[in-house]
Amino acid sequence: DAGVTQSPTHLIKTRGQQVTLRCSPKSGHDTVSWYQQALGQGPQFIFQYYEEEERQRGNFPDRFSGHQFPNYSSELNVNALLLGDSALYLCASSPRPTGELFFGEGSRLTVL
C-alpha cells in the first residue's frame, strides 16, 4: 500500500519564478493538506483540499494556491517566489477532513 507520494523531491528556483509541487494521497484518502516547514522549525499549515475545493487556509498570501483533482491528487502552486519561500513543503492526506494525517517525505524548495 503506497503512502503519500510527493514530487519532485528537490528543486531549485530563482526569485520571481513560479513552482508547482505535486502530491498523491494514501490509498483510500480523499483529503489533502499542505504544510510549509522552514529549516529548524515546525510545519505550518497552508491549506486543505476536500472534494476539489479549498476548505481551510492558514496565514499564507494569495501567491500560494492549490488544486485538487477528481482522483484526489493535489498540486501546490507558488507564484513570484521569494527567498523566504525556501522550505520543505509537506503534503499530508487523511481519510476525511477531520481524520488523522499521514505525511509524505516532502519537496525541498530552494529559492536563489
Added chain:
Amino acid sequence: EDQVTQSPEALRLQEGESSSLNCSYTVSGLRGLFWYRQDPGKGPEFLFTLYSAGEEKEKERLKATLTKKESFLHITAPKPEDSATYLCAVQANNAGNMLTFGGGTRLMVKP
C-alpha cells in the same frame, strides 16, 4: 490563537539515559494532541494521538502522557536510533484536522 511550545529545543543523551520531552499548549477546545518523529530531510512519522487528560500511550521505548496544559514524551533507555526531531501538534475542535505544531525537540543519543 492556538499555540504549542516544546522544550528543550535540543537534548543530548547517552545511550540508556532516560529523559522526558515537554510540550506545553493552549488551544480553544482540544480535539487531540499528536506526537510525530521526523528524521532529517524526511516527512513527520506518526507516533501517538492523545485525546483527554490522564491518557497515556506507549510504543517500544516511548510513552506519551497528557494533562490539561501539557504533554510529555518519556524516553526510557534510549538507543542511538532514537535520534531524531520529535514534534508535538494540537488539533482544535473547530479546526477540521488542521494541526498547529511546536518547534520540535532535536534529540541526539550517543552510544
